[in-house]
Amino acid sequence: MSEIVISTADLRKEFTVSTRVGLLRRARRTVPAVAGVDLTVARGEMLGYIGPNGAGKSTTLKMLTGVLTPSSGEVTVCGFRPVAQRTRLARQIGVVFGQRSQLWWDLPLAESFRLLRYIYRVPAADHAARLAECRRLLDLDAFLDTPVRQLSLGQRMRGEITAALLHSPEVLFLDEPTIGLDVVSKQAVRAFLADLGSRGDTTLVLTTHDLADIEKLCRRLVVIDHGRVVHDGTLPELHARYDSRRRVVVDLDTPWAGRTGVPGAVVEAVEADGHRVTFGLSGGTAGELVAALARDGALRDVAVLEPDIEDVVARLYAEPAGDDRVASR
Amino acid sequence: MGTAWALAGAGFRRYSTYRQATVAGAFTNTVFGFLRCYVILAVAATAGGMAAGYRGSQLVTYVWIGQGLLAVVQIWGWTDLADRIRTGDVQSDLLRPLHPVASYLATDLGRAGHAALTRFVVPTAVGALCFDMYAPHTLLSYPAFLASTLVAVVVSFGVRYLVNLTAFWLLDIRGVITLWQLGAGVLSGLYFPLAFLPGWAQGVLWLGTPFPAAFQAPIDILVERGSVGHRSLLLFDQLCWAALLIGACMLVQRRAERKLVVQGG
Structure with a gap:
């Protein structure tokens, strides 16, 4: 098997929620957000990580990228322990959030890219080559000098993806990268990611609610629900399992x-x-x-x-939570 | 170092994009400069032209340099970090291969640089044109003022960053900001030179709070109040506060990251 870039073992995160039970009294209870996730991702894989709202996708992603400390369990990404070695890990990963920005809001897009070169200490020639490629593939030239705050969502998302790739990360995490995009922008983003993934040197972890993203991009699909992995396998395996x-x-x-x-x-x-x-x-x-x-x-x-992937996943999501469910691999 | 310069440059350019806000800010600082200047000169006149060790021209300089420094040290309102914590955007800051305190400090120094060239220059120039301002007698006072202003920016940044970090626990920090603004105005030497207060109160403020180190110290150094030794002590006080506050920022940042949750999915 090729080199493992992400590995988790019994990864858990619990949150304490306090609710009012009287005039002044509050009761505290523990809510598991991620309840024992075992995941192994090899270099170059394109992994779709899906689940209904509140399933624990973003919590897992936060733990993998080092911004959230797990309650228990093991996690290694690119050979680093994410929280303890967050700054070093940051050089090896790129993260794109569909719903928030890593660009400098008040500055032109080109300025954000220039700053990222210094922040990630990328040699000028490498940076220029990667930027030139992204400009060509993502059609950035028309709005490179526009302040980020004036970009359309589709333009900004193309900027976000470029920003996440300029330091050539080993792993690219994409959290709903096509949310809110029009059909043309979605297609552009998917085509770019498909091209990136086909080269085999960047591992892609994609969380999304748009299952067309998964169908177009990911050979492997991990479904999480109530904090547990309920399916880990290919799309045809999912169909076979649910008799699609x-x-x-x-x-x-x-x-x-x-x-x-x-x-x-x-x-x-x-x-x-x-x-x-x-x-x-x-x-x-x-x-x-x-x-x-x-x-x-x-x-x-x-x-x-x-068979329609939406039907299968809807059936999967609708299943009641239970301890009897196990991952298929 | 290149990274720090690049971030400072970004801070500078970010503020330079808001030209109308800069003009409006400089105008307001200048108008209030006239008000403060007339009031403090009236106070000095009743005291025979000299108040708490400042001569008339020193007080004029105290007011106008203070009006210029207001935006440079940004003693009031800064909620960038708190806003990012509230919305969850702080996650992007945590995903960079930089310490967030270093990154925000470098950006803030760039912001201060822009304010120094715009918001500082205008009130100072108007004050010099309209009033008899005190010029330092020793050349050394100029670089000492520059150094002291730089440290004042760091001190002010440290307090602002700490105030903003409370958003990790509170989310809405308007109350903390109001408290800080109230304290900063009265206790930093902005409303009146702290030398107007009794000796013990001055001691408490200089040693027990960072406010004078963020504002009055550079002004006292420029108007050459007290002996050279006294002014060296002011700079030393500032350096101690800067080190203490940056250390506290690092510590609280680490606790916030370990204990708390980044907002949003």
């Missing part, structure tokens, strides 16, 4: 008679007076189903739909 079905939608010349003879093809919906039928495939192939329908001579049109 491909669907075949057929349009028929004559109304649906009610049989295909193909085992595993289950009728999910009949519409348009029986002229449109949706089958779920839990066995058999789309080819077998289409062939069977064609034999009957009534087939006019056919569409094959891949």
